[in-house]
Amino acid sequence: xxxxxxxxxxSGAPGQRVTISCTGSSSNIGAGYDVHWYQQLxxxxxxxxxxxxxxxxxxxxxxxxxxxxxxxxxxxxxxLQAEDEADYYCQSYDSSLSALFGGGTKLTVx
Amino acid sequence: xxxxxxxxxxxxxxxxxxxxxxxxxxxxxxxxxxSWVRQAPGKGLEWVSVIYSGGSTYYAxxxxxxxxxxxxxxxxxxYLQMNSLRAExxxxxxxxxxMVRGLSSRWFDPWGxxxxxxxxx
Numbered sequence: 001x002x003x004x005x006x007x008x009x010x011s012g013a014p015g016q017r018v019t020i021s022c023t024g025s026s027s028n029i030g031a032g033y034d035v036h037w038y039q040q041l042x043x044x045x046x047x048x049x050x051x052x053x054x055x056x057x058x059x060x061x062x063x064x065x066x067x068x069x070x071x072x073x074x075x076x077x078x079x080l081q082a083e084d085e086a087d088y089y090c091q092s093y094d095s096s097l098s099a100l101f102g103g104g105t106k107l108t109v110x
Numbered sequence: 111x112x113x114x115x116x117x118x119x120x121x122x123x124x125x126x127x128x129x130x131x132x133x134x135x136x137x138x139x140x141x142x143x144x145s146w147v148r149q150a151p152g153k154g155l156e157w158v159s160v161i162y163s164g165g166s167t168y169y170a171x172x173x174x175x176x177x178x179x180x181x182x183x184x185x186x187x188x189y190l191q192m193n194s195l196r197a198e199x200x201x202x203x204x205x206x207x208x209m210v211r212g213l214s215s216r217w218f219d220p221w222g223x224x225x226x227x228x229x230x231x
Contacts, residue, residue: 002154034215038155045204046147046155048219052211057219089155093216098170099145099157 003028004090004102011108012080020075020105022090028100030071033093037066037075040087040104049088050075077107085109112136112220114205119225126195126229132188132205132222140183143208145218146190148201148227156201159190160208173199195229202226 005023012018022035029035037050048057050066053073065076073092077084090102118130130146146158159169159179167179178191188205203225206218 032214034211034217036215036217038218045221045224046218047221048217051209051217051219052215091155091217093214097168097216099147099160099216099218101147101155101157104154 002103006102035073114222116225130190
């Protein structure tokens with residue numbers, strides 16, 4: 001049972017927009033800790049997608065965006081492409097400085 | 111290029127020990143926070159341990175007292191010594207550099223390719 005809650009799965013057709021939520025509590029996201037997102041393609045290691053709630057590392061397309069409000073955060077993907085099919089994880093911290101991960105969301109491109 | 115390469119995984123019996131290595135290139139391990147994160151088969155990511163640049167170490171409750179994180183500065187390598195292994199420790203183990211911004215923002219980048227540890231008789 002992950003401390004950060006994500007939907008197990010989301011889906012969308014090519015070209016559509018999908019969002020993935022990440023819900024925490026006043027002990028983690030709500031306490032002011034930033035949220036970060038990772039993309040894990042099948043059979044590969046996780047890759048940083050968004051850091052500091054809404055920042056994209058070099059090389060990540062601007063179709064990916066992140067936001068944070070209160071005790072939750074969201075990852076939005078616009079112009080959905082087949083290559084976006086992957087597992088997505090949110091990550092934050094708590095006051096004990098233990099890293100926290102969401103349970104992961106499987107994105108299916110229909 | 112910043113890169114991490116893990117090694118040392120394999121099959122071990124319950125109660126046994128294993129040491130994982132993570133060789134870094136393109137940056138200095140001892141100047142950074144470094145972590146291990148694991149992923150059980152078909153499951154999500156679980157943080158395991160961190161070592162700060164100053165040498166302090168921290169562990170998830172699930173491995174505390176059994177696992178030890180360390181580094182070899184001249185080899186620019188991170189280690190994870192795993193003792194008293196249990197079936198539930200079976201996972202792919204990733205090493206990752208911890209990026210830090212202020213007191214409230216830490217993230218993992220880059221990640222190694224992972225090494226599989228299987229605990230089974």
